[in-house]
Amino acid sequence: VSRKLLPWFALVPVVAAGLVVLVARSGPDDSAPARAARLERQLACPECTGESVADSNAVSARVIREQIRTLIAEGRSDADIRAHFAARFGDRVLLTPANRGIGLVAWVVPIVVLLVGGAGLAAALRRWSRTPRLRATPEDEAVVAAAREQAP
Amino acid sequence: MPLRARWIASMVAVLLVALGVVLAVQKRNEPSVPRLVQQHAPAPAFELTTLDGTTLDNRALAGKAYVVNFFNSWCIPCHQELPALKAFYEEHRGERDFAMIGIVRDDEEGAIREYVAREKIGWHVALGGAARAAVDFGTTGQPETFVVAPDGVAVCGAIGPSTHEALNVWLQAARNGQVCT
Numbered sequence: 001v002s003r004k005l006l007p008w009f010a011l012v013p014v015v016a017a018g019l020v021v022l023v024a025r026s027g028p029d030d031s032a033p034a035r036a037a038r039l040e041r042q043l044a045c046p047e048c049t050g051e052s053v054a055d056s057n058a059v060s061a062r063v064i065r066e067q068i069r070t071l072i073a074e075g076r077s078d079a080d081i082r083a084h085f086a087a088r089f090g091d092r093v094l095l096t097p098a099n100r101g102i103g104l105v106a107w108v109v110p111i112v113v114l115l116v117g118g119a120g121l122a123a124a125l126r127r128w129s130r131t132p133r134l135r136a137t138p139e140d141e142a143v144v145a146a147a148r149e150q151a152p
Numbered sequence: 153m154p155l156r157a158r159w160i161a162s163m164v165a166v167l168l169v170a171l172g173v174v175l176a177v178q179k180r181n182e183p184s185v186p187r188l189v190q191q192h193a194p195a196p197a198f199e200l201t202t203l204d205g206t207t208l209d210n211r212a213l214a215g216k217a218y219v220v221n222f223f224n225s226w227c228i229p230c231h232q233e234l235p236a237l238k239a240f241y242e243e244h245r246g247e248r249d250f251a252m253i254g255i256v257r258d259d260e261e262g263a264i265r266e267y268v269a270r271e272k273i274g275w276h277v278a279l280g281g282a283a284r285a286a287v288d289f290g291t292t293g294q295p296e297t298f299v300v301a302p303d304g305v306a307v308c309g310a311i312g313p314s315t316h317e318a319l320n321v322w323l324q325a326a327r328n329g330q331v332c333t
Contacts, residue, residue, distance in 0.1 A: 046287075046290075046291075046292045047291075047292050058258070059257065059283045060283070060286060060291075060292075062283070063283045063284055063286070064287060067287065088187065088188075088288065088289075089187065089290050090187055102174070105171070105174070
């Protein structure tokens, strides 16, 4: 192995360790308090306007916070808990849009906009790259030739 | 504007108009019937403590048609429906297969006791366990009324003040094994 490549090989485990740490730390915290806090932010206070269960001090929000903790302690998944409250109050209690019906629009539109925007940008770049560069005219060539002749 | 750019702009405009139409035709009306009643779902289990210290749960009410009314002493629409509730209760209080419970959504005990005494409310009024029941019934405000059939299904009800006539229709439906549409 060439000595020039040795530093690159030494870098591989460092990069791998960094990636492992990054992936491990970027995953959601699955502790009960973290899950409860996350669910409280994902559920709307049913009697409020534009407030999550986490933000509201309404009586229903206080009860829902207690019930979230109870349901987590019972071993229910986050999806189960969201479904539990959606069954009582409807989908409007879910602050993240549903992946069906009109809720799909919220998920699909950004993807479509990204795809269309990317395609538009690619087309524009392609067109710009095709634009012919300025070519030297015979007059330009004559000026350059004259300059060369005069050069020592 | 070149033909191609005009075509793209037209497509974007058509897509935006289509999106606007889809959003505009979505139902934006607030429901007037509680979700539990819309689904004709079983009433949730509850255990309540009334103002006189009695424990009241849904098992004790099995086999009866009963009315559950969520209210607060400070709620103006609750005051408006009170005469209807009183007249309805007076008509049915002696019937063995009938019960009526007022559940306090969000109020102070002192204010509720004073309100119940002043208005001479004769039916059970529950404060203990009330907030939990309000969530389990899926209430989003007050007043909200549910009529539960003898088999435990919430067959009729309303969000907002109920009328005397409606309460009688709902009770009859509950007793006849019917549901409100």
